[in-house]
Amino acid sequence: MRHLRFMTVWLVVLLLIGTAAACSRQTSEEQRQLTQTLQELSTTVEQLQQDVTHLHDTTHELEGRLNAIEGASQGLALDASRIGPSRTEFLPDPPPGQVTVQLLAEVESGELPGKFTFHLAPEGAELFDTRSVPKGESIPIGPEIKDGIAFVEPGKFYRLQVVYRNPTDEEAKFLVRGGIIDPPGALPFVRNLCWCAAIPFSAPPRGLFSRIIEVGVGPDTPPGAKAIVVFPVVRLEQ
Numbered sequence: 001m002r003h004l005r006f007m008t009v010w011l012v013v014l015l016l017i018g019t020a021a022a023c024s025r026q027t028s029e030e031q032r033q034l035t036q037t038l039q040e041l042s043t044t045v046e047q048l049q050q051d052v053t054h055l056h057d058t059t060h061e062l063e064g065r066l067n068a069i070e071g072a073s074q075g076l077a078l079d080a081s082r083i084g085p086s087r088t089e090f091l092p093d094p095p096p097g098q099v100t101v102q103l104l105a106e107v108e109s110g111e112l113p114g115k116f117t118f119h120l121a122p123e124g125a126e127l128f129d130t131r132s133v134p135k136g137e138s139i140p141i142g143p144e145i146k147d148g149i150a151f152v153e154p155g156k157f158y159r160l161q162v163v164y165r166n167p168t169d170e171e172a173k174f175l176v177r178g179g180i181i182d183p184p185g186a187l188p189f190v191r192n193l194c195w196c197a198a199i200p201f202s203a204p205p206r207g208l209f210s211r212i213i214e215v216g217v218g219p220d221t222p223p224g225a226k227a228i229v230v231f232p233v234v235r236l237e238q
Helices: 002-081 085-090
Strands: 099-109 116-120 130-133 149-152 157-165 172-176 180-182 190-193 197-203 208-217 226-236
Touching: 085 226, 099 157, 099 208, 130 197, 149 208, 197 208
Parallel strands: 099 226
Antiparallel strands: 099 149, 116 157, 130 208, 157 208, 172 197, 172 226, 180 226, 190 208
């Protein structure tokens, strides 16, 4: 009987030892898993910090680009206003059903004495006919359009003559760029078969230059509208 009790006690002790060992192993496994989880969490936090830093840098870069774009657009707006959207306020009102258009030539680079004038094309003049007329010679020139202001009907083209008289004793050479429309919102309506070309024009000493162009406004142009077409002129060196 004592022997049986002793064996029972011994078995209980072995069971307790085994249970304790199992608990110890389980606790170690949980600690290992917890340590691994914390390490993974730390890595994730570090990655998030890097992502936040990168996002901050990207946002700062985008802000800089947006500021640059805004500054450039403001510069363009200032350039457009150089010919003055408000200048159309000073144009006369057109007759009913018509549109007021003013044609101007402005020298934007170099000096070019004298001025450009716009005329109704002489009868029979061919589009794009271009002349450099020496002093003493003459060509047909149509009636001048005073101040370059014309009243036009929507949907119609008008054949005009551009004339430059050279008041100097030297040949005048120049280029003409595409017309600038004032106000810019009128750009879709104004049509011109152009004075501009990728070739130099010239007027002999004390002579003149002439070119035939066509100008008009589209059929969808609102009657009563006003627009200014400015042709930038660039003086070429001799």
